[in-house]
Amino acid sequence: MPVEFALAARYLLGLGRRTHVATVTAISLVGLTLGVLALVVTLALLEGFQSTIRGELVRLSAHARVSAASGRLLGDPDGLARRLQESLGDATVEEVVTGSCLVAGPGGTVPARLVGRSDVEGVAADRVLAARLAVGPGDTVRVLSPRTRLTPLGPVPVRAGLEIGEVIPREPGAGEGGVLVAPLAVVQRILWGRPAVEALELRDPADPWHLAARVREALGDRRGSLRVEGIGDLHRPLFLALALERAMLFLAVGLMLVVAALNLLCNVAMVAAGKRRDLAVLSGLGMAPARVRRLFLGLGVMIGAAATALGAGLGAGLAMVLDRTGALPLPRGVFAVTAVPFRVQPVTVAVVMVFSLILATLAAWLPARTVARREPAEGLRYE
């Protein structure tokens, strides 16, 4: 080990003999440790909630969607579905058609999104729509299509009566309006009057996040005329909001680390002032200014590294214990989980540690640079 780092370690270990410096160093250490701990726990909490949301998305939403690049109906949807089913093996491929409609029930008439799916047998209303219409399983609603048919009285909207089979949870990111899901043939008749298919929706619970890439590969030469969206594309606003939330929280809690780093700066400056004579002697013995700078930089980085390791270890441990014990319960029926979820991601912890170390290095750099610029005789004159 270079002598300047060995000396920095000795200074750190020998601080216990000097009460005031030891106290300030302990405060710096505790401050940085708490900052790292808070950041690790906060990000684990956020990741816990966000992974729950992602899990719900995977459970309820399509993992990939194939539609016509022109925005029109799909040509030869059955052929395309067969081709994808053969190529993708375990993935399920469903034909889908969607459109806007008015739905009337005992609670009134509300606009809704009508979804027809080939894998659905009964009619289902999501919770929002069921609540607005004041309907439940067994009730009948009337659907008014934007499509008209010609009658002796002139064009009138196509209407259909549908019996609600079940009320389903809302898909995350579904927007404000209600959703009515019905068998594909029923919706095709209401919206188009013919077997039109707007898109194919695919699901592969084993690998939902890469399904779109596999679909693109499977489409081969037909790729140009089709639009393939993955689960990330289908819920882009939601994912952007989650990413923004993550970044803002990192910045906000990261400010704690900045404050702790400023405290470290004061600590290193204080040690430098206390060691003024030693530094003059070290210079007198031939230690070059760059090495003097490294000595104090090493001192700050050692404090920073110790605090970072301690904070990261304690933070990750605390988050894991809280997650496994379910120590922070949530009201049943309100959230998808029964306790506050924590999820420690090694990459996130590594980012926090690097951030903390960079701040500690910057905090130590300023006093270290100032010390190294002094003429050695200055330190001796003050004695």
Place this chain on the structure above:
Amino acid sequence: MSDPMVRLEGVCKGYGEGERRVEVLRDLDMEIGRGEMVAVVGPSGVGKSTLLHLIGLLDRPDAGSIELDGVPVASLGPAERAALRNRLIGFVFQFHYLLDELDARDNVALPLRIGGRSRREARERAGALLERVGLSGRAHHYPDELSGGEQQRVAVARALAMGPGILLADEPTGNLDRESAEKVFSLIRELHLKEGLTSVIVTHNEGLASRCDRVVRLDPASTVTHV
């Protein structure tokens, strides 16, 4: 002097700015021969320590030139000055100025470690030097566990660690009782002769100064009187 170890020409040094400026050394010329032991005496504030700091490359003159072992030092950068200090100059200060966190052996080994020697080699050499100054039994003692005289002897051993050509001592006995002062000065004198050092010793002690090869007396006008 044909080939002096230390040469100062027209050296000026002052501190402060404007009306508060104090000129400590003015147009000072001095030469110190190889192997010579010179005592620098004079009243407090006359610039004795400043002179030592300038010769020891701990400070830079405002004007004039300094040559050490034939090397003009004005053009040297900070790193080169540090390297020259490490290789050529040994310091003994009035107060021992040992590092509190290191024991006697590691304090003596410090210049060697700074000079790039391995830890083992530096410790071996430090152990031998402590033996030479009669402190082999105190190698693992920390400075606050040593007496004033012992601390200063450790400082002398540290000054000689790199086998320097020049020994600079700033009132090395100024903080010691008479007996310890005698021991430390005798040690410096003995090592000066054995190691063939060029020594510059700042002292207020006229008795010790008179035992040097030459006495240089500084007065407030920076006039140098050779006694």
